[in-house]
Amino acid sequence: MSEPAFVQQLNFHARDASNESAALQAALSLGLFSHLPESGSGEPVPLDALARRVGGSLRGVRAVVEPMVALGFVHLETGRGYSLPATTAAFLRDAAFTARLHEARRWWHPSAKLPEAVRTGATPEGNVLGWFREQFLSPRAPAPSPEAADFEDRLARNVLRTQALVTAGELGVLDRLVKGPAPLEDLARDVSAQPEALGVLLGVLATMGLTKQEGDAWGFSEAAGRALDAQSLPYFQRALPATMAYWEAFGHLDEAVREQKFRLDLRDPETARRIYQENASRISSIFASHLRLSRKAADLVRGMRSLAGARVLDVGTGSGVWGAAFGLADANSHVTYLDSPHVLDAVRPHLAKLKLEARSRLWAGDCLSVDYGEAEYDVILLPQIIPALPPSELPGFFARLARALRPGGLLLISGYLLTDRRDGPLDALYFALRRYVSNEGDVLSLPEFRALLTPVGLTAARGFDMPIQQVVVAHRGDVPWPATATATAA
Template identity: 70%
Template sequence: MAESTPALSQTAFVQQLNFWARDASNESAALLGAFALGMFAHLPDEGASAPISLEALAQRIGGTVRGTRSVIEPLVGLGFVRLEEGRGYSLPASSDFLRQEAFATRMREALDGWLVSAKLPEALRTGAPVEWRGGSRDLLGWYRQEFLAPRAPAPSPTAADYEDRAVRNFLRTQALVTSGTVGLLEAMVSGPRLHSELAEATGTQPEALRVLLGVLASMGLVRQEGDAFGFSELAGRSLDATSLPYFQRALPATMDYWEAFAHLDEAVTQRRFRLDLRDPATAKRIYQQNASRITGIFVSHLKLGRKAAELVTSMRPLKDARVLDVGTGSGVWGAAFGLADPSVHVTYLDSEHVLEQVKPNIAKLKLEGRARYWAGDCLSVDYGESQYDVILLPQVIPALPPEELPRLFGQLARALRPQGLLLVSGYLLTDRRDGPLDALYFALRRYVSNEGDVLSMPDFRRLLEPVGLTSSRGFEMPIQQVVVASRGDVPWPAP
């Protein structure tokens, strides 16, 4: 069994690996969800008639504007749909295959298999079809067909690309998740092992395990030497004993959204959310898990937070500054500012159960003497007036209902002192909202869980300027972006 993916650099391989772990299923959900919604029947041909506006498209498919946008924006970012700014959407000639019934049937069949794909661990352990909705599904046979058998020719290279992203990307994610679940990745960390040893170590049926190993080989993760299997050279460098636990922490978070993505059409047309973070019990479970996962990678995120603190220091001194970390999560951003100057005092705001995980992180850094823990909901607490020099919003905005943002930004603006700064970290979309792709996929994930959104700089300015934060800019940071806003009384750093 040979490696079958084109040669990649180490950096490109790691990016691909992280994409499969986090974003591939989001991408598949958008591409398959567009068919479930009947979206392509309502898109005019490019150049033949006027583009259709977002509002009109939402009305045609019976969906909400926000939900419709969350699905079509990734299609624009990938080039399958055209966006003419100020007018709307159309279908380019290269995407005419999207209206072919045979192609649509293929997409609907893939979506029908979305939920059952999560039973791959069971199929590996038994080597048999899995029970599903009163019948059985040959899940291993499906994987053989998609990854190990010759592929039927697609109508065009563009159609082949769409098909691969829609049908196989979520199956790749599930193969990775399952490899972690049964302990296969961990079993290969020490080097190549005989197939029989891997089957015994993972508790899987030997021939079923060969299917999974074949899928991983097609992804460039595994290579075969005789009857022994191990990581490919690139995978071995990317998933060693130190980095593998870090990588595997992302996988359960991906699975949290699996059912929600299977029913994306319901979220768009009925506002029925299978993972509703507005439900207190669901929110508590997910946010507590997220805080725990981020705590596990606290050191790497602390470096990112310190870069943001350096940016602020280039704009104003932090001596004796009062910092508020809203929706603190693991506390990593507030901690970074606490470390930036020994006189900084940080208030960490989050729910009580999350703060219980923050306190040990702050204690390890010996910052508890300059820390205050504020248990509360960021949408209901009283922030006061002129209380803080810096207010941090780390990955909070997408988790909030968009209709609440104007009021929240108004409260935060009042809570800033003169020369105060508001920092919003996370994803930042282009002005056209057509990229970057990882931000669009994250926006889709937020929509299916709480109708949240990812913003562009024009979106931010529409929220910030009416509350007096008239000066704002976006900055690129490692991993994510930061938006900084002020009343215009703070100089921007030199380029």
């Protein structure tokens, strides 16, 4: 495997693999597959009908079924509905195989006890170490088909791969391996773990291409050694606590779909305060690298209009990195940073370090209730906040923002952008699933953005690829599009 492919796979296992398992397990628990006909043998089932059949909310069923389409396990016929490809229908008819899938569902919550099991060698909530050994280190009964094997791997083992990384990070195993290989007994002593249990963990990591054993010594694989060093490892490990913040909620995804009961409810003010503050802190720790990327968005805007003396509003600023990029883009620009008071505390040190304080305003408030005024700003930034907002609030929200734009003003919306059919990309769908399970908003496609922006006068909108995600740029049709940037969709 090439180094970029290895890094991509490693990041997937840290961030999205458990989301994928959660979607597959919830689909199985909800009986979603049993309500879909095999392609060609019956009429496709529209989303609203599928939601009625499984007894779930429309939004919840959509959040679960969309990744199934992207993975190829469910077929979407545009304008008609969903059905099962023949390969999926075939392996789901195998009773012994589906029994294995249901057994795997039982281990979601016990798998979170892996750190304790490796540390002590105990078997909390069942034989957790035995389950990991069975899934990764022992011969397994063959699946009915290659498609079935892929389905089972994603449903049963991806979540365990994430937990193995979480455990290796929490116990300091990854930090220790950065220093070089060592015998198992020495590694166990260094990280305060039970040797045999640590051996299971290292063996699981080896199946992921992360570790290898040479003689009696365990160390990083060559690919991991190149990808994870003393500088890059902390950056990688910052994703793991964020993943675990959603663990309990994803374990009850089926419950959220059927009962709209959310174990991580970010519409609860105290829960939201805690999670958003943690997110701002994590983003602040990688502020410098994100600033370089955000400045590319400022360059995109400068290809459309001047930023000399521009008044910029950064809504839901988080760490302030987007607003800071525009503050640095012109020595006479002025940026207002809007967010909750506890989040703005993370912004101040960055502005001081960049010497932007004199041209900055910190505005503490709720983005859905403040008065943005009329013709106040040349550029309004929405850095990844749309998925955090209730969909019902978006029409009024965009209307107030459009009113606040000056003539020739631009609205920039950063984040994930779904395909027109909402069938990809997968990382965007998994991000949308996180938003659903925490009772937040949604990830949108460009046609969905245009449906919200056109009625408020922002009649021109295009998506542009940025180094990490995408940016939707909207205006009243009074600004030329950049000649050098390539739009994802015109």
